[in-house]
Amino acid sequence: MTTETSSLAGPSSWTTHRHGPAAGRTTALGRVFGPVLLGTSGLLVAGEHFYRHQELTAAAWLVEHLLGLRTMLLAGPNAPVLYAGTEAGLHRGIALTAGCSSAMLMAPFALLTGLLLLFSTRRPVRLLRAFAVAAAILVATNLGRLTLIVAMQHHLGEAGFSWAHVLLGSVLMMAAALAAFLLYLRIVARKPAHDGEEPEQ
Numbered sequence: 001m002t003t004e005t006s007s008l009a010g011p012s013s014w015t016t017h018r019h020g021p022a023a024g025r026t027t028a029l030g031r032v033f034g035p036v037l038l039g040t041s042g043l044l045v046a047g048e049h050f051y052r053h054q055e056l057t058a059a060a061w062l063v064e065h066l067l068g069l070r071t072m073l074l075a076g077p078n079a080p081v082l083y084a085g086t087e088a089g090l091h092r093g094i095a096l097t098a099g100c101s102s103a104m105l106m107a108p109f110a111l112l113t114g115l116l117l118l119f120s121t122r123r124p125v126r127l128l129r130a131f132a133v134a135a136a137i138l139v140a141t142n143l144g145r146l147t148l149i150v151a152m153q154h155h156l157g158e159a160g161f162s163w164a165h166v167l168l169g170s171v172l173m174m175a176a177a178l179a180a181f182l183l184y185l186r187i188v189a190r191k192p193a194h195d196g197e198e199p200e201q
Contacts, residue, residue, distance in 0.1 A: 029124035030117040037114030037131065044107040051103045053080045055139075056096045059146040060084075067151055084150045091153055092161070094146070102142040105177055109134045109184060122188060130187035134180035141176035145169045 044051060053075055060071040063084050072083040072090060081093040098104060113131040117124055149169060152160030 030120075033124055033128060034114045034117035037110050037117060039114075041107045041110035041114060044103045044110060048098055048101060048103045049079075052096045052098070052101045055101055055103075055142065056080045056082050056146070059096075059143050059150075062143060062147045063150050066147060067154070069150070069154060082146075082150070084154065091150075092158075094149060094153070094161075096146070100142075102138040105138045105173075105180075106135050109138075109180070116188070126187060130184045133187060134184045137176055137180040137183070141172060145172050148172075 053073075057073060060073050060082055063069050063071050063082075067084075069084045070086060070090070074081045074083070074093070076095065079095040079097045081095045083090040083093045085091045109131055113127050116122055116127050120127075145164075145168075149161060149164040152164040152168075154160075156163070
């Protein structure tokens with residue numbers, strides 16, 4: 001009887017030792033970074049006008065250094081406007097509205113990550129990595145899209161603007177959003193051996 005009791009207690013003790021510390025770390029880090037990501041989601045929505053100005057500032061830097069064009073950025077009441085051209089003159093300005101910013105695409109990822117950090121058993125480092133990858137894809141793609149719009153408008157005029165903004169830009173951002181979502185799921189769901197986590201039952 002004593003031997004049987006020891007046998008039953010052994011696996012239970014081993015299981016507690018194996019899963020207990022990981023669960024504790026997840027809870028502790030989740031309580032720290034979960035509210036941060038939830039707050040980030042709220043800030044992306046509430047402060048999207050400020051974000052758009054910073055995003056277009058970054059796009060202006062890329063236009064100057066990659067395309068060699070002169071730029072002028074104006075903070076309009078509804079949307080920041082970027083003008084680009086040569087010394088001979090500037091082309092029509094490009095306004096970055098809320099629908100054309102990466103802020104509204106990143107906010108759901110920040111919200112989802114914050115909730116998972118607080119209420120799931122996934123490792124916080126993996127969740128934060130997934131959010132960072134998704135956010136990087138969305139930001140980099142949108143900056144590339146804005147640079148492409150300026151470049152095509154500079155070389156092809158209004159036709160170039162229409163093609164880059166309506167067709168190419170829209171397809172590019174839809175593909176980026178899909179890629180960001182799929183990579184996010186892949187990072188969150190996979191279980192690499194070096195994580196030291198056991199498959200879920």
